[in-house]
Amino acid sequence: MNVRELATRAAAEASRLRAKYGIGPSDAVCPFELADRIGLSVRLIALSSLEAIYAREPSPVILLSTERPAGRRRYSCAHEIGHHVFGHGTCLDQLFDDDPGAWSSDEFLAHRFAAGLLMPKIAVEAAFDRRGWSLKSPRPNEVYVVAQNFGVGYTTLIGHMECTLRCVLSSVATGLLKQKLTQLRSDLAGFQIDQDLLVVDDHWGERPIELEIGDVAVIPPSAGFTGACAIRKTKPRVHIAATISGSGSVALNNSRSIEIRVSRPRFTGLARYRYLEEPADAE
Ligand SMILES: [Zn+2]
Numbered sequence: 001m002n003v004r005e006l007a008t009r010a011a012a013e014a015s016r017l018r019a020k021y022g023i024g025p026s027d028a029v030c031p032f033e034l035a036d037r038i039g040l041s042v043r044l045i046a047l048s049s050l051e052a053i054y055a056r057e058p059s060p061v062i063l064l065s066t067e068r069p070a071g072r073r074r075y076s077c078a079h080e081i082g083h084h085v086f087g088h089g090t091c092l093d094q095l096f097d098d099d100p101g102a103w104s105s106d107e108f109l110a111h112r113f114a115a116g117l118l119m120p121k122i123a124v125e126a127a128f129d130r131r132g133w134s135l136k137s138p139r140p141n142e143v144y145v146v147a148q149n150f151g152v153g154y155t156t157l158i159g160h161m162e163c164t165l166r167c168v169l170s171s172v173a174t175g176l177l178k179q180k181l182t183q184l185r186s187d188l189a190g191f192q193i194d195q196d197l198l199v200v201d202d203h204w205g206e207r208p209i210e211l212e213i214g215d216v217a218v219i220p221p222s223a224g225f226t227g228a229c230a231i232r233k234t235k236p237r238v239h240i241a242a243t244i245s246g247s248g249s250v251a252l253n254n255s256r257s258i259e260i261r262v263s264r265p266r267f268t269g270l271a272r273y274r275y276l277e278e279p280a281d282a283e
Helices: 003-020 031-038 070-085 105-118 121-129 140-150 154-164 170-177 181-189
Strands: 041-045 050-055 061-065 091-094 197-199 209-212 216-218 224-227 230-233 239-242 246-251 257-263
Touching (some): 003 070, 031 041, 061 070, 070 091, 070 154, 209 216
Parallel strands (some): 197 216
Antiparallel strands (some): 216 239, 224 246
């Protein structure tokens, strides 16, 4: 199979899997949840030199490095789901090479499957369109909001829009990549952000809001928050700050309620337990 055929096969399989599990064409996906539903257990462990591992035997499991940023872990999880659905054998993924030309066909297939699962063309177009933002010449803050909505990294979304979807020119992508993320986060929040920042707007969708302790999510001014895992603050902009492991919910204007999940940074163990509430005397 040539590269184009592999890309077509990967996108088709991602689309088939989304449909099989009732994920709408423009919905964002939580790959951890999807892996669970497929029967793949996902475990977070400290892997300093590896991105992720997929092992088929004795029972299928995905191991993800806690050393990587949250968006990267989700992308790696989707990539390893790809190895699973394509029937590949046990696979040790080192830090991904940025040059797709250096990849084996299995790696290319898993990579494009992950992109198709997390950021299908129709979903990316819809995410910009429903916010009234330009897909061809987006601003850095707009790309950031959409990337966080899909749960992927800022640079990952830009690379996907430039090289796979081909909806932005290289010159536009280069300009977007010059943006300093620390500055962007602080500008969006209205105060200095030391960890991660999400912007949850009325277009967020169904995917749970996933935070680590110390992360912040800007929410619409009228949105309410219920739960003990975060604190809602009103200044300088209405936001919630994640404080302890646990879950809660954010009620948006359109009366939809979105689950919020908070985990410890560098949590190790089964991914499905990452936001279980901890006893008050836990360290
Ligand atoms: Zn791989």
